[in-house]
Amino acid sequence: MTSPTYAQVVFNLPLPGAFTYRIPAALQDRVQVGMRVLAPFGPRKITGYVVALTDTCDASLKLKNLEDVPDTLPVISPELLALTRTVADRYHAGWGEVIKAALPAGLDDEEHELFSLSPQGEAALQTSNLPSAAQAVLHLVHKRKQLSRKQIRHALKKNYKSHTLATLKLEGHLHTETRLRKSSVPYKTEKIVRIAADAAPQDAVETLLARSPKQKELYDCLQNGELPLPELAKRFPKYSGPLRQLREKGLVETLSTQVSRFDGEALDLSAAAPDGPLKFTPDQEKVYATLNAALDAATFHTFLLQGVTGSGKTEIYIRCIQQALDAGRTAIMMVPEISLTPQTVFLFRRRFGENVAILHSGLSAVERYLEWEKIRQGEVPIAIGARSAVFAPLKHLGIVVIDEEHDGSYKQDSTPRYHARETAIARAQAAGAVVVLGSATPSMESRHKAMNGEYQYLTLPKRIGTRLMPTVHLVDMRKERDERKNYSIFSVEMKRAILERMDRGEQVFLFLNRRGTANYVVCRKCGFVFECPHCSVSLTFHSRSKILMCHYCNLTRVMPGHCVECGGEVIRFSGFGTQKLEEETRALFPAARIARLDRDTTRTRSAFEAMYRDMREGRIDILIGTQMITKGHDFPGVTLVGVVYADLSLHIPDFRSCERTFQLLTQVAGRAGRGTVPGRVVIQAHNPDHYVYDYVARHDYNGFFDKELALRQRLHYPPLTQLVTLAIEHPSEAQGEAYMQHLQSQLAPLIREAEGVELLGPARAALYRLQDQYRWHFIFRSRHDEALQALAHKAKQLDAIQKPPGSQFKLTLDVDPVNML
């Protein structure tokens, strides 16, 4: 039998097709479908993926040989090859791009040509009779000894010419050496600062630092124990000078340590009561019986499990996964990125021990690779992770659980723009697996499909045990201001409720849907709001550094003393972030022990765990936080949840802002009263008449769904239609506008031919200017998936889209967009 002579290879590039390569005799029996290969592609050599092996090929192609095969085993199975193909087609991405996304990061090799100076080049450098461009290259290479092409180009910026480099190489002035960089990224490390082991005795230090208060202060701080550099930077914004001097004096040392977050092993597994067989409520039993039957049948089936917070969804997931395992099959458990906390991991580790692999962005590339490898080798039958876990290389997949299925983070917002929920369903369909979508507040899409019978609908309407749903109180902040003349962040009711909890020794969550200090700076008199000149979003005031900052492009401005519009008038801060809320709360409740949880304060695992422990053990009275506090944590002592500015998320210009607000508020409310004391929720709003609050207050998901569905129906929005957006960015407004007109004229005839597809736009994006780019979008909308897909494909082929005028246009096609800003 002859082995195949050609390999079909795809690359991590936005190209539609595969490329054919000849397999040289030496590699003949080493190449298999699903392996990575190093292939010459134009002037470079890059990693590709073998998607097929053939004996024949198109004779018109001038073929090149494969360069190398780094794998002994395929990195991607036929099953996942097929899935990635489907995803690539659906989301208009390159097949190779999707394969790349399905593999752990840092797996690719890249070939580097390292340039160095030859003796002849040294001589030429002395005589300098070459063109100035060539001289510059020689100088650079002389100075830095060995450089890659990329480094040379980077150093020379606009002065780089590939031709100059090629000529120098040809003439023998430069030597090249090819190196293969195994790009397995090293462990994620963190710099730690501590007092040097062989530091001088205390009195010597005192005299040494007597005249350096800054250094002394830093040194004293470190005497309480070593600190990670980021932590130090927070306490001493200007640490670098003093630290350097301390190091030079030999008093402190810095070292790198490996950081490994979120693996859950730091939690003491033995401390937890080993849970016996799970005892189910009748509701849970009923749901489980249905899932049980589907798992037994081992055929594709999708369920939507709608269960209020605390209704015991997780126990059902666990038992279903166990059942799949017992039947010799494997499981994927997907959670939103933000929920993959040590506690979540702990829950599954406690139940399944070493049978769980965790795929998380908090892991270093090596750690993630090791977890992935465990799955691929079949050592571990359960994969837990965020979006990308949908591609976990498990065999015999039996069940996919998607917790918080409504969460927006399941849609990737960069290429390939796949939706992990839809992808999971596609995978399960091919594998004959069961899908369980779980949520207290299902997405409109999933709930609608359950209504139509596409998914089977299951509910857990009650909390477990005697725990009651929290009572929700809505406070009208306009009345508070106008009638009670209360200009504080806290309404009278909120204040009273907090004081009550403190008297009773119970805990409080204060929730704010923003971070930063003051959201914007506004002139009280003329209403002028300071905006980012590049992004048309309001600038955020940071009190610590007294600057205004754009959270999109990082622009910083000194806080102005006067309004620039009407001059010299009073400027006040309206709106605020968790930091400001913390200040106000401390001022108002001086006796309370207050902590803040957001990305600023709990970036490190130790900080997070310390907070978590303090909270569980009642050493914190009030916890202030953003969305982070709504997911994956269970604090039984919390009996009051306060939402400070509920309106914020309602005013986002997106047709889903209402749905998101409902989900968010319901989620936050669910944090209240998980212990034995019934919870209370106080929501402060400036426009409390909005219907969304009513449904939140009554815990009426179904009512909200009906209302919102009617609205979507009237406005022709998903889930009654499907959308594809074409987003365009350009630095020039005029050129962009002109191109929009042209595009519209090209798209119009396609739309006329297509059956039941509409075209909306061109419209300005909600964030019209972002990072010096003007942004527009077209929206294709249809009730018919096939027609919409067909149109999107046709539109993509359009000359006007394939070759926009000039190189500065950036076009993005997004199927089923989730974030439309």
Next chain:
DNA sequence: AGCACGCCGACT
């Protein structure tokens, strides 16, 4: 995407 080629205007 990333790279080279080729055309253009702006300088010596």
Next chain:
DNA sequence: GTCGGCGTGCTC
């Protein structure tokens, strides 16, 4: 006349 910028097209 050369240099450097930018647009265009190709990659088995």
